[in-house]
Amino acid sequence: MNPTFIHNASRFTGVGWWYISGNPSASDVQLTAISPRHIISVRHLSGNFTGGNQSVRFLGSDNQVQTRTILPFTNILNGTDVVDLSVAELSSPLPATVVPIRYCNNQTEVQLTGDTIMVLGKHGTTGTSACGGKGVIAGFTDLSYTPYSSNTRMFHFDYVTGPGVVDDCYYGPSSGDSSSPIFVEYNSQPALVGVATVVSNPSPLVYQSYCTSVQSYIGQLDAILNPAGYRMRPAQYTATALSLASSAAAGTARQGHPASFTFTLGNTGGQTTGSVALTLAFNPAEAPNSVSAPGWVVEPMGGGVWSVRKAVMSAGNSIVATANWASLPAVASLGVNVTVESDTTSTTSSTSSFTVLPSYAAWAAGLSEAGEGDDPDDDGMENLLEYAFGGNAENGTMALPAGHPLRPVLSVAGGNVTLTYPERSDAGVRGLSYLVETATSPASLPGATTLPAGAVSSTAAYVPAEVGFVKRTITWPSDGPRRHARVKVVLAE
Secondary structure, three states, rough: OOOOOOOOOHHHHOEEEEOOOEEEEEEEOOOEEEEEEEEEEEEHHHHHOOOOOOOEEOOOOOEEEEEOOOOEEEEEOOEEEEEEEEEEEEOOOOOOOOOEEOOOOOOOOHOOOOOOEEEEEEEOOOOOEEEEEEEEEEEEEEEEEOOOOEEEEEEEEEOOOOOOOOOOOOOOOOOOOOEEEEEEEEEEEEEEHHHHHEEEEEEEEEEEEEEEHHHHHHHHHHHHHHHHHOOOEEEEOOOEEEEEEEEOOOOEEEEEOEEEEEEEEEEEOOEEEEEEEEEEEEEEHHHHOEOOOOOOEEEEEEOOEEEEEEEOOOOOOEEEEEEEEEOOOOOOOOEEEEEEEEOOOOEEEHHHHEEEEEOOHHHHHOOOOOOOOOOOOOOOOOHHHHHOOOOOOOOOOOOOOOOOOOOEEEEEEEEEEEEEEEEEHHHHOOOOEEEEEEEEOOHHHHOOOOOOOEEEEEEEEEOOOOOOEEEEEEEEOOOOOOEEEEEEEEEEO
Protein backbone atom coordinates (compact mmCIF):
# COMPACT_ATOMS: atom_id res chain seq x y z
CA MET A 1 0.00 0.00 0.00
CA ASN A 2 1.38 3.35 -1.07
CA PRO A 3 -0.24 6.22 0.89
CA THR A 4 1.24 8.81 -1.50
CA PHE A 5 -0.41 7.28 -4.57
CA ILE A 6 -2.49 9.77 -6.56
CA HIS A 7 -5.58 7.77 -5.57
CA ASN A 8 -6.12 6.05 -2.24
CA ALA A 9 -4.29 2.76 -2.73
CA SER A 10 -6.67 0.87 -0.44
CA ARG A 11 -9.37 1.32 -3.10
CA PHE A 12 -7.40 -0.74 -5.61
CA THR A 13 -6.92 -3.99 -3.71
CA GLY A 14 -8.93 -5.64 -6.50
CA VAL A 15 -6.13 -5.01 -9.01
CA GLY A 16 -3.70 -7.90 -8.91
CA TRP A 17 -0.79 -9.15 -10.94
CA TRP A 18 0.10 -12.27 -12.84
CA TYR A 19 2.70 -14.05 -10.74
CA ILE A 20 5.23 -16.10 -12.66
CA SER A 21 6.80 -18.66 -10.38
CA GLY A 22 10.57 -18.44 -10.49
CA ASN A 23 10.53 -15.09 -12.28
CA PRO A 24 8.86 -12.55 -9.98
CA SER A 25 10.51 -9.60 -11.71
CA ALA A 26 8.50 -10.38 -14.85
CA SER A 27 5.26 -10.69 -12.89
CA ASP A 28 3.74 -7.32 -13.74
CA VAL A 29 0.79 -8.07 -16.02
CA GLN A 30 -2.22 -6.66 -14.20
CA LEU A 31 -5.42 -8.65 -13.69
CA THR A 32 -8.61 -7.28 -12.13
CA ALA A 33 -10.95 -9.01 -9.69
CA ILE A 34 -14.62 -8.57 -10.64
CA SER A 35 -15.90 -10.91 -7.90
CA PRO A 36 -14.22 -12.71 -5.00
CA ARG A 37 -13.81 -15.65 -7.36
CA HIS A 38 -13.27 -14.13 -10.84
CA ILE A 39 -10.73 -12.04 -12.74
CA ILE A 40 -11.11 -10.30 -16.09
CA SER A 41 -8.60 -10.24 -18.95
CA VAL A 42 -8.39 -9.61 -22.67
CA ARG A 43 -8.85 -12.78 -24.68
CA HIS A 44 -5.57 -12.48 -26.56
CA LEU A 45 -3.67 -12.72 -23.27
CA SER A 46 -5.71 -15.50 -21.68
CA GLY A 47 -3.94 -18.19 -23.70
CA ASN A 48 -0.82 -17.50 -21.63
CA PHE A 49 -2.59 -18.66 -18.49
CA THR A 50 -2.80 -22.39 -18.93
CA GLY A 51 -5.31 -23.51 -16.32
CA GLY A 52 -3.97 -24.83 -13.06
CA ASN A 53 -0.32 -23.73 -13.16
CA GLN A 54 -0.46 -19.94 -13.23
CA SER A 55 -1.12 -17.63 -10.30
CA VAL A 56 -2.44 -14.16 -9.58
CA ARG A 57 -1.56 -12.14 -6.50
CA PHE A 58 -3.37 -9.35 -4.72
CA LEU A 59 -2.21 -7.03 -1.95
CA GLY A 60 -5.01 -6.81 0.62
CA SER A 61 -5.84 -3.77 2.70
CA ASP A 62 -4.15 -5.56 5.61
CA ASN A 63 -0.87 -5.60 3.62
CA GLN A 64 -1.09 -9.38 3.25
CA VAL A 65 -0.45 -10.85 -0.19
CA GLN A 66 -3.14 -13.25 -1.40
CA THR A 67 -2.15 -15.81 -4.04
CA ARG A 68 -4.66 -17.80 -6.08
CA THR A 69 -4.33 -20.27 -8.92
CA ILE A 70 -5.92 -19.16 -12.19
CA LEU A 71 -8.33 -21.71 -13.60
CA PRO A 72 -9.07 -21.86 -17.36
CA PHE A 73 -10.54 -18.74 -18.96
CA THR A 74 -13.98 -18.44 -20.55
CA ASN A 75 -13.98 -16.26 -23.66
CA ILE A 76 -16.74 -13.76 -24.36
CA LEU A 77 -18.95 -14.08 -27.43
CA ASN A 78 -21.32 -11.40 -28.67
CA GLY A 79 -23.63 -13.42 -30.87
CA THR A 80 -21.24 -14.86 -33.45
CA ASP A 81 -18.58 -12.20 -32.81
CA VAL A 82 -15.50 -13.27 -30.88
CA VAL A 83 -14.71 -10.51 -28.38
CA ASP A 84 -11.27 -9.65 -27.02
CA LEU A 85 -12.42 -10.25 -23.45
CA SER A 86 -12.43 -13.26 -21.13
CA VAL A 87 -13.02 -14.27 -17.51
CA ALA A 88 -11.26 -16.83 -15.33
CA GLU A 89 -12.29 -18.38 -12.05
CA LEU A 90 -9.85 -18.52 -9.14
CA SER A 91 -8.98 -21.61 -7.14
CA SER A 92 -10.62 -20.17 -4.02
CA PRO A 93 -12.41 -16.93 -3.08
CA LEU A 94 -10.48 -13.83 -2.12
CA PRO A 95 -10.90 -12.52 1.45
CA ALA A 96 -12.76 -9.35 2.36
CA THR A 97 -9.46 -7.45 2.42
CA VAL A 98 -9.39 -7.71 -1.39
CA VAL A 99 -12.38 -5.80 -2.76
CA PRO A 100 -13.60 -6.60 -6.30
CA ILE A 101 -13.68 -3.60 -8.61
CA ARG A 102 -17.08 -2.17 -9.60
CA TYR A 103 -17.86 -1.24 -13.19
CA CYS A 104 -19.03 2.10 -14.55
CA ASN A 105 -22.79 1.86 -15.10
CA ASN A 106 -23.80 5.49 -14.76
CA GLN A 107 -22.59 6.92 -18.08
CA THR A 108 -23.29 6.17 -21.73
CA GLU A 109 -20.57 6.08 -24.36
CA VAL A 110 -21.47 9.61 -25.34
CA GLN A 111 -21.13 10.76 -21.74
CA LEU A 112 -17.85 8.90 -21.28
CA THR A 113 -16.30 10.43 -24.37
CA GLY A 114 -14.12 13.27 -23.15
CA ASP A 115 -13.93 11.90 -19.60
CA THR A 116 -10.63 11.72 -17.78
CA ILE A 117 -9.55 8.15 -17.10
CA MET A 118 -6.96 6.60 -14.84
CA VAL A 119 -4.77 4.18 -16.75
CA LEU A 120 -2.78 1.37 -15.18
CA GLY A 121 -0.04 -0.30 -17.17
CA LYS A 122 3.72 -0.52 -17.51
CA HIS A 123 6.36 2.14 -17.68
CA GLY A 124 8.40 2.49 -20.86
CA THR A 125 8.47 0.55 -24.09
CA THR A 126 9.96 -2.56 -22.46
CA GLY A 127 7.57 -2.72 -19.53
CA THR A 128 10.16 -2.46 -16.79
CA SER A 129 7.71 -1.64 -13.99
CA ALA A 130 4.03 -1.13 -13.26
CA CYS A 131 2.70 2.42 -13.12
CA GLY A 132 -0.39 4.60 -13.31
CA GLY A 133 -1.22 7.55 -15.51
CA LYS A 134 -4.16 9.43 -16.95
CA GLY A 135 -5.78 10.04 -20.29
CA VAL A 136 -9.00 11.21 -21.93
CA ILE A 137 -11.44 8.93 -23.76
CA ALA A 138 -11.37 10.04 -27.39
CA GLY A 139 -14.19 7.88 -28.71
CA PHE A 140 -15.73 4.42 -29.15
CA THR A 141 -15.60 2.11 -32.16
CA ASP A 142 -15.91 -1.54 -33.26
CA LEU A 143 -12.60 -3.17 -34.14
CA SER A 144 -11.27 -6.60 -34.93
CA TYR A 145 -7.94 -7.79 -33.54
CA THR A 146 -6.82 -10.57 -35.82
CA PRO A 147 -6.40 -13.41 -34.98
CA TYR A 148 -7.76 -12.95 -31.45
CA SER A 149 -11.16 -11.40 -32.02
CA SER A 150 -13.52 -10.77 -34.88
CA ASN A 151 -15.29 -7.71 -33.51
CA THR A 152 -14.90 -5.90 -30.19
CA ARG A 153 -16.37 -2.68 -28.87
CA MET A 154 -13.44 -0.51 -27.89
CA PHE A 155 -12.57 3.01 -26.86
CA HIS A 156 -9.22 4.76 -27.21
CA PHE A 157 -7.24 7.53 -25.61
CA ASP A 158 -4.53 9.39 -27.54
CA TYR A 159 -1.02 10.47 -26.73
CA VAL A 160 0.42 13.26 -28.83
CA THR A 161 4.20 13.42 -28.87
CA GLY A 162 4.49 17.01 -30.08
CA PRO A 163 6.17 19.73 -27.97
CA GLY A 164 4.14 21.33 -25.21
CA VAL A 165 1.62 18.48 -25.05
CA VAL A 166 0.40 17.56 -21.55
CA ASP A 167 -0.91 14.07 -22.36
CA ASP A 168 0.26 11.68 -19.70
CA CYS A 169 0.58 8.11 -20.94
CA TYR A 170 0.11 5.50 -23.65
CA TYR A 171 0.56 1.75 -24.08
CA GLY A 172 4.02 0.76 -25.23
CA PRO A 173 4.10 -1.26 -28.46
CA SER A 174 6.06 -4.07 -26.77
CA SER A 175 5.55 -3.46 -23.07
CA GLY A 176 2.84 -6.04 -22.41
CA ASP A 177 0.17 -3.65 -21.15
CA SER A 178 -2.64 -5.98 -22.27
CA SER A 179 -5.32 -6.59 -19.62
CA SER A 180 -4.38 -3.58 -17.50
CA PRO A 181 -7.53 -1.88 -16.14
CA ILE A 182 -8.81 1.59 -16.96
CA PHE A 183 -11.06 3.50 -14.56
CA VAL A 184 -13.17 6.57 -14.19
CA GLU A 185 -13.81 7.87 -10.72
CA TYR A 186 -17.28 7.63 -9.19
CA ASN A 187 -17.96 8.66 -5.58
CA SER A 188 -14.20 8.67 -4.93
CA GLN A 189 -14.01 5.02 -5.99
CA PRO A 190 -12.57 3.47 -9.16
CA ALA A 191 -15.19 2.35 -11.68
CA LEU A 192 -13.93 -0.05 -14.34
CA VAL A 193 -14.52 1.05 -17.94
CA GLY A 194 -12.11 -1.13 -19.88
CA VAL A 195 -9.06 -3.35 -20.11
CA ALA A 196 -6.02 -2.63 -22.27
CA THR A 197 -6.02 -4.24 -25.71
CA VAL A 198 -3.64 -2.76 -28.32
CA VAL A 199 -1.82 0.40 -29.37
CA SER A 200 -1.66 1.91 -32.87
CA ASN A 201 0.47 4.69 -34.33
CA PRO A 202 -1.63 6.21 -37.15
CA SER A 203 0.61 9.25 -37.49
CA PRO A 204 4.17 10.11 -36.40
CA LEU A 205 2.93 12.28 -33.57
CA VAL A 206 0.08 10.16 -32.16
CA TYR A 207 -0.18 6.88 -30.22
CA GLN A 208 -3.75 5.59 -29.95
CA SER A 209 -4.23 3.20 -27.01
CA TYR A 210 -7.27 0.95 -27.45
CA CYS A 211 -9.23 -0.74 -24.63
CA THR A 212 -12.03 -3.30 -24.66
CA SER A 213 -15.17 -1.58 -23.34
CA VAL A 214 -16.31 -3.60 -20.32
CA GLN A 215 -19.74 -1.99 -20.03
CA SER A 216 -20.59 -3.25 -23.53
CA TYR A 217 -20.50 -6.88 -22.33
CA ILE A 218 -22.08 -6.86 -18.87
CA GLY A 219 -24.75 -9.37 -19.94
CA GLN A 220 -22.15 -11.85 -21.18
CA LEU A 221 -20.00 -11.32 -18.09
CA ASP A 222 -22.97 -11.86 -15.78
CA ALA A 223 -23.80 -15.09 -17.60
CA ILE A 224 -20.39 -16.39 -16.53
CA LEU A 225 -20.52 -15.07 -12.97
CA ASN A 226 -24.16 -15.86 -12.14
CA PRO A 227 -23.86 -19.66 -11.80
CA ALA A 228 -21.29 -19.09 -9.04
CA GLY A 229 -23.62 -16.67 -7.24
CA TYR A 230 -22.06 -13.38 -8.36
CA ARG A 231 -22.75 -10.56 -10.81
CA MET A 232 -20.81 -7.59 -12.14
CA ARG A 233 -20.90 -5.01 -9.37
CA PRO A 234 -22.35 -1.63 -10.39
CA ALA A 235 -20.62 1.56 -9.28
CA GLN A 236 -23.91 3.46 -9.11
CA TYR A 237 -26.71 1.85 -7.11
CA THR A 238 -29.47 2.55 -4.62
CA ALA A 239 -28.79 0.85 -1.31
CA THR A 240 -31.23 -1.72 -0.03
CA ALA A 241 -31.61 -3.51 3.32
CA LEU A 242 -31.06 -7.13 4.28
CA SER A 243 -32.50 -8.84 7.35
CA LEU A 244 -31.46 -12.07 9.05
CA ALA A 245 -33.33 -14.36 11.41
CA SER A 246 -32.30 -17.76 12.72
CA SER A 247 -34.19 -20.50 14.53
CA ALA A 248 -34.18 -24.17 15.38
CA ALA A 249 -36.35 -26.25 13.09
CA ALA A 250 -39.37 -28.14 14.39
CA GLY A 251 -38.60 -30.42 17.32
CA THR A 252 -36.13 -30.29 20.17
CA ALA A 253 -32.43 -30.09 19.40
CA ARG A 254 -30.68 -32.84 21.36
CA GLN A 255 -27.11 -34.06 21.48
CA GLY A 256 -26.55 -37.09 19.30
CA HIS A 257 -29.87 -36.61 17.46
CA PRO A 258 -30.54 -35.34 13.93
CA ALA A 259 -31.46 -31.66 13.79
CA SER A 260 -31.75 -28.68 11.49
CA PHE A 261 -31.29 -24.97 12.16
CA THR A 262 -32.59 -22.38 9.72
CA PHE A 263 -31.29 -18.97 8.67
CA THR A 264 -33.73 -16.69 6.87
CA LEU A 265 -32.18 -13.89 4.81
CA GLY A 266 -34.55 -11.33 3.36
CA ASN A 267 -34.22 -8.31 1.09
CA THR A 268 -36.40 -5.97 3.12
CA GLY A 269 -35.47 -2.88 1.13
CA GLY A 270 -37.10 -1.55 -2.00
CA GLN A 271 -34.30 -2.31 -4.47
CA THR A 272 -32.88 -5.35 -6.21
CA THR A 273 -29.46 -6.33 -4.94
CA GLY A 274 -26.76 -8.66 -6.22
CA SER A 275 -23.82 -10.87 -5.27
CA VAL A 276 -25.75 -11.70 -2.12
CA ALA A 277 -23.78 -13.89 0.28
CA LEU A 278 -24.67 -15.56 3.55
CA THR A 279 -21.59 -17.04 5.22
CA LEU A 280 -22.03 -19.50 8.09
CA ALA A 281 -18.89 -20.18 10.13
CA PHE A 282 -19.12 -23.02 12.67
CA ASN A 283 -16.54 -24.49 14.99
CA PRO A 284 -15.09 -27.22 12.72
CA ALA A 285 -15.79 -29.86 15.39
CA GLU A 286 -19.46 -28.80 15.49
CA ALA A 287 -20.09 -28.12 11.80
CA PRO A 288 -23.21 -29.49 10.07
CA ASN A 289 -23.12 -32.38 7.66
CA SER A 290 -24.75 -30.26 4.97
CA VAL A 291 -26.30 -26.88 4.23
CA SER A 292 -29.17 -26.50 1.79
CA ALA A 293 -30.78 -23.45 0.20
CA PRO A 294 -32.94 -24.24 -2.85
CA GLY A 295 -32.21 -21.97 -5.79
CA TRP A 296 -28.99 -20.62 -4.30
CA VAL A 297 -25.36 -21.60 -4.69
CA VAL A 298 -24.21 -23.52 -1.61
CA GLU A 299 -20.48 -24.14 -1.24
CA PRO A 300 -18.56 -25.73 1.64
CA MET A 301 -15.44 -23.62 2.14
CA GLY A 302 -13.68 -25.94 4.60
CA GLY A 303 -12.93 -25.43 8.27
CA GLY A 304 -16.61 -25.40 9.22
CA VAL A 305 -17.47 -22.52 6.85
CA TRP A 306 -20.31 -22.58 4.33
CA SER A 307 -21.06 -19.95 1.69
CA VAL A 308 -24.62 -19.45 0.41
CA ARG A 309 -24.85 -17.08 -2.56
CA LYS A 310 -27.17 -15.70 -5.21
CA ALA A 311 -26.30 -13.43 -8.12
CA VAL A 312 -29.51 -11.35 -7.98
CA MET A 313 -32.11 -10.95 -5.22
CA SER A 314 -35.24 -8.90 -5.86
CA ALA A 315 -36.82 -6.58 -3.31
CA GLY A 316 -39.11 -8.46 -0.94
CA ASN A 317 -37.54 -11.84 -1.64
CA SER A 318 -36.09 -14.10 1.03
CA ILE A 319 -34.21 -17.34 1.34
CA VAL A 320 -34.16 -20.06 3.97
CA ALA A 321 -30.79 -21.75 4.38
CA THR A 322 -30.91 -24.92 6.47
CA ALA A 323 -27.94 -26.41 8.30
CA ASN A 324 -28.43 -30.15 8.81
CA TRP A 325 -26.83 -32.48 11.34
CA ALA A 326 -27.14 -36.25 11.27
CA SER A 327 -26.06 -36.18 14.94
CA LEU A 328 -25.70 -33.00 16.97
CA PRO A 329 -22.41 -32.66 18.85
CA ALA A 330 -22.29 -33.12 22.64
CA VAL A 331 -22.29 -29.41 23.48
CA ALA A 332 -24.73 -27.39 25.57
CA SER A 333 -24.76 -24.52 23.08
CA LEU A 334 -23.93 -24.49 19.40
CA GLY A 335 -22.72 -21.18 18.01
CA VAL A 336 -22.27 -19.87 14.49
CA ASN A 337 -20.82 -16.62 13.17
CA VAL A 338 -23.02 -15.28 10.38
CA THR A 339 -21.92 -12.73 7.79
CA VAL A 340 -24.38 -11.12 5.38
CA GLU A 341 -23.38 -8.99 2.40
CA SER A 342 -24.32 -7.89 -1.09
CA ASP A 343 -23.08 -5.39 -3.64
CA THR A 344 -25.63 -2.75 -2.58
CA THR A 345 -25.42 -3.17 1.21
CA SER A 346 -22.75 -2.94 3.85
CA THR A 347 -21.35 -6.15 5.30
CA THR A 348 -22.73 -7.14 8.71
CA SER A 349 -21.71 -9.94 11.06
CA SER A 350 -23.50 -11.46 14.03
CA THR A 351 -23.45 -14.55 16.21
CA SER A 352 -26.33 -16.98 16.58
CA SER A 353 -26.48 -19.53 19.36
CA PHE A 354 -28.69 -22.60 19.64
CA THR A 355 -29.37 -24.55 22.81
CA VAL A 356 -28.58 -28.24 22.49
CA LEU A 357 -30.18 -30.43 25.14
CA PRO A 358 -28.40 -33.44 26.66
CA SER A 359 -29.54 -36.89 25.59
CA TYR A 360 -29.25 -40.60 26.12
CA ALA A 361 -27.90 -40.88 22.58
CA ALA A 362 -24.91 -38.69 23.42
CA TRP A 363 -24.35 -40.50 26.74
CA ALA A 364 -24.38 -43.92 25.05
CA ALA A 365 -22.18 -42.90 22.11
CA GLY A 366 -19.13 -45.13 22.05
CA LEU A 367 -20.58 -47.94 24.16
CA SER A 368 -19.98 -51.41 22.76
CA GLU A 369 -23.70 -52.05 23.31
CA ALA A 370 -25.59 -48.77 23.10
CA GLY A 371 -29.26 -49.81 23.25
CA GLU A 372 -31.42 -48.68 26.15
CA GLY A 373 -31.99 -52.29 27.16
CA ASP A 374 -28.38 -53.42 26.71
CA ASP A 375 -26.08 -54.23 29.62
CA PRO A 376 -22.47 -54.13 28.35
CA ASP A 377 -20.90 -54.69 31.79
CA ASP A 378 -23.38 -57.49 32.74
CA ASP A 379 -24.06 -55.98 36.17
CA GLY A 380 -27.82 -56.46 35.92
CA MET A 381 -28.56 -52.76 35.24
CA GLU A 382 -29.63 -51.89 31.72
CA ASN A 383 -28.12 -48.84 30.04
CA LEU A 384 -31.20 -46.69 30.55
CA LEU A 385 -31.10 -47.29 34.31
CA GLU A 386 -27.36 -46.56 34.40
CA TYR A 387 -28.07 -43.30 32.54
CA ALA A 388 -30.95 -42.29 34.80
CA PHE A 389 -29.25 -43.14 38.11
CA GLY A 390 -25.72 -41.95 37.22
CA GLY A 391 -23.97 -45.28 36.69
CA ASN A 392 -21.11 -46.30 34.44
CA ALA A 393 -22.35 -48.78 31.87
CA GLU A 394 -18.95 -50.39 31.41
CA ASN A 395 -17.49 -51.02 34.87
CA GLY A 396 -20.22 -52.58 37.04
CA THR A 397 -19.75 -50.12 39.91
CA MET A 398 -22.83 -49.86 42.10
CA ALA A 399 -21.97 -46.48 43.59
CA LEU A 400 -22.06 -42.88 42.41
CA PRO A 401 -18.74 -41.00 42.17
CA ALA A 402 -19.12 -39.60 45.71
CA GLY A 403 -19.92 -43.05 47.08
CA HIS A 404 -23.70 -42.94 47.39
CA PRO A 405 -25.73 -46.00 46.36
CA LEU A 406 -26.54 -46.27 42.68
CA ARG A 407 -29.56 -48.52 43.08
CA PRO A 408 -32.77 -47.48 44.86
CA VAL A 409 -32.72 -48.29 48.61
CA LEU A 410 -35.84 -49.34 50.59
CA SER A 411 -35.72 -49.24 54.39
CA VAL A 412 -38.04 -49.31 57.43
CA ALA A 413 -37.36 -47.27 60.57
CA GLY A 414 -39.25 -45.18 63.12
CA GLY A 415 -42.66 -46.22 61.87
CA ASN A 416 -41.96 -45.21 58.26
CA VAL A 417 -40.97 -46.90 55.04
CA THR A 418 -38.34 -44.88 53.12
CA LEU A 419 -37.42 -45.24 49.46
CA THR A 420 -34.40 -43.29 48.19
CA TYR A 421 -32.71 -43.15 44.79
CA PRO A 422 -30.57 -40.78 42.69
CA GLU A 423 -32.40 -38.60 40.22
CA ARG A 424 -30.90 -36.34 37.57
CA SER A 425 -31.39 -32.70 38.51
CA ASP A 426 -32.22 -31.88 34.87
CA ALA A 427 -34.43 -34.92 34.33
CA GLY A 428 -37.17 -32.87 32.70
CA VAL A 429 -34.76 -31.38 30.17
CA ARG A 430 -33.48 -34.84 29.31
CA GLY A 431 -36.98 -36.27 28.89
CA LEU A 432 -36.50 -38.63 31.85
CA SER A 433 -39.39 -39.64 34.10
CA TYR A 434 -38.94 -41.62 37.34
CA LEU A 435 -42.14 -43.51 38.18
CA VAL A 436 -42.43 -45.12 41.61
CA GLU A 437 -44.73 -48.15 41.60
CA THR A 438 -45.93 -49.77 44.84
CA ALA A 439 -48.26 -52.75 45.31
CA THR A 440 -49.02 -55.55 47.75
CA SER A 441 -47.83 -58.15 45.21
CA PRO A 442 -45.20 -58.12 42.45
CA ALA A 443 -47.82 -59.02 39.87
CA SER A 444 -49.72 -55.83 40.68
CA LEU A 445 -46.74 -53.47 40.32
CA PRO A 446 -47.05 -52.50 36.64
CA GLY A 447 -48.81 -49.15 36.44
CA ALA A 448 -49.41 -48.92 40.21
CA THR A 449 -48.08 -45.37 40.50
CA THR A 450 -50.46 -44.20 43.23
CA LEU A 451 -48.35 -43.87 46.36
CA PRO A 452 -49.56 -45.28 49.69
CA ALA A 453 -51.72 -43.07 51.90
CA GLY A 454 -49.65 -40.50 53.76
CA ALA A 455 -46.70 -40.69 51.37
CA VAL A 456 -44.41 -37.65 51.15
CA SER A 457 -41.93 -37.07 48.31
CA SER A 458 -39.00 -34.63 48.37
CA THR A 459 -35.53 -34.00 46.92
CA ALA A 460 -32.34 -32.75 48.51
CA ALA A 461 -28.70 -32.35 47.60
CA TYR A 462 -26.41 -35.24 48.35
CA VAL A 463 -23.79 -34.79 51.09
CA PRO A 464 -21.12 -35.07 49.80
CA ALA A 465 -22.50 -33.67 46.58
CA GLU A 466 -23.12 -35.72 43.47
CA VAL A 467 -22.71 -33.42 40.45
CA GLY A 468 -25.87 -33.37 38.33
CA PHE A 469 -27.94 -35.46 40.76
CA VAL A 470 -30.30 -34.98 43.70
CA LYS A 471 -31.47 -37.51 46.22
CA ARG A 472 -35.17 -38.38 45.90
CA THR A 473 -36.79 -39.51 49.17
CA ILE A 474 -40.31 -40.95 49.48
CA THR A 475 -41.71 -41.95 52.88
CA TRP A 476 -45.02 -43.46 53.98
CA PRO A 477 -46.33 -44.97 57.23
CA SER A 478 -45.28 -48.58 57.83
CA ASP A 479 -48.51 -49.53 59.64
CA GLY A 480 -50.27 -50.53 56.43
CA PRO A 481 -50.06 -53.79 54.50
CA ARG A 482 -46.70 -55.05 53.40
CA ARG A 483 -45.73 -53.58 50.00
CA HIS A 484 -43.33 -54.10 47.15
CA ALA A 485 -41.80 -50.97 45.57
CA ARG A 486 -39.71 -50.25 42.51
CA VAL A 487 -38.58 -47.30 40.37
CA LYS A 488 -39.41 -47.36 36.67
CA VAL A 489 -37.52 -45.06 34.28
CA VAL A 490 -39.15 -43.76 31.09
CA LEU A 491 -37.25 -41.85 28.40
CA ALA A 492 -39.05 -39.51 26.00
CA GLU A 493 -36.39 -37.61 24.02
